[in-house]
Amino acid sequence: MRYVMVIDTKRCVGCMDCVVACKTENNVPEGYNRDWITEEVRGKNPTLQMEIRSERCNHCDRPPCVYCCPTGASHIHEGGVVLVTHEKCIGCKACIAACPYDARFVHPEGYIDKCTFCIHRVEQGLKPACVSVCPTHCMHFGDLEDPQSEVARLLSSRAHHSLLPQTGCQPHVFYLT
Template identity: 60%
Template sequence: MRYAMAVDTKKCVGCSDCVVACQTENNVPIGYCRDWVVEITDGTYPQLEIELRSERCNQCDNSPCVRCCPTGASHYSDGGIVLVTANKCIGCGACIQSCPYDARYSHPDGHVDKCTFCIHRIKKGLEPACVSACPTKCMYFGDLDNPKSPVSEILKVRKYKTLIPEAGTDPQLYFLI
């Protein structure tokens, strides 16, 4: 089993519903976020091209954050999802330093927090909150080992990229281009 997500940069309109859905679902403290939307504008007016990306933890297969954690609080869970056990985390910040995507933050309670792919919803057979809230249905989630899952189906037919593959982290958040 290998959970992954694909985000269609052609369908995303940058409304940030995914961000609010995550904050609400996961009780993210005010002022923080586990996911965010990046807008990249290339060119000069009137020849402009925009790419919109809903970004979050890449749930890497080769996670530097899991490697550098001195207590084992950061670990791989079912389907390769990278999780933090709050009562094992000492808040040393090593994983925050190690993440090339800056996807982790220090929770006001002291431990480190990050996207969990809404593992509590997946276990109930639901989609992650961001995916289910997206009004343009631009996100696809599922198990890459299952060829029938939405994410496998879309990656078969569309061109995609991952972020900084050269960092060697083997990210599992795909961007359809």
Template identity: 40%
Template structure:
């Protein structure tokens, strides 16, 4: 069973937003609904300026708070670690949106708080998630942590890593390279 994780080198992102719309078309989402987005922040004082850009999406936590609170088990975790929502069971209480520390869920037209699916159906077929493949700067790398040939191993070793809200012990499957910017 694969052990899917994603590596995001945030300092390589230049904010083109291709990941957002590639995902939208991949999943047939309407324009106002997106599973990933960029947090941007300007730092510093002219002329010493830096721009922080953080690609955000569902972190596919190994200990997902959204799964813990889902009353009907609509949110579930696959054996390969991908956290998904079963729309059949979702009552639309939005408790997952309350519990998620990452603000990455968005209510779809069926009233289901959907989110990044790690392109589950596609990666199972050996494809790459849409946000990964469209990115010109190769900001994201997706792969199987248990696959010894995956480039992920080197990347995770080479970089100083950080995860979102480690204090909450959600154990995300997305590893960010620690930003070298202010």
């Protein structure tokens, strides 16, 4: 099993519902974000291109945050989901410095926090909070190793990219273009 998230940039309007849903579902403190919206504008007028993305931890296959964690708090859970065990985290911040996506932050309670792919919901058969509230249905979540899954079909039929693949981290959040 390999959980992935697929986000259709042709449909995303940057409404931030996913951001609000995440903060509500996961009690993310005020002033902090586990997911966020990025607008990328390329080119020169009049040939400008814009891509709106909902971004978060990429749950990499080769996660440098896990490799540098001195206590094993950062670990790879079933389905390839990268998680932090709060009771093991000492707050050394090595994982923050190791993440090329700057997806982690220090929770006000001291431990390191980040997107969990809402694994507590997924294990109950639900979708992550951000996916479930998306009004344009641009976000998809599922098992990449299941060829019949929606995410597998989308990735096999649509052009897509991931963020900073040149870092070698093998990110697992994909953006349809």
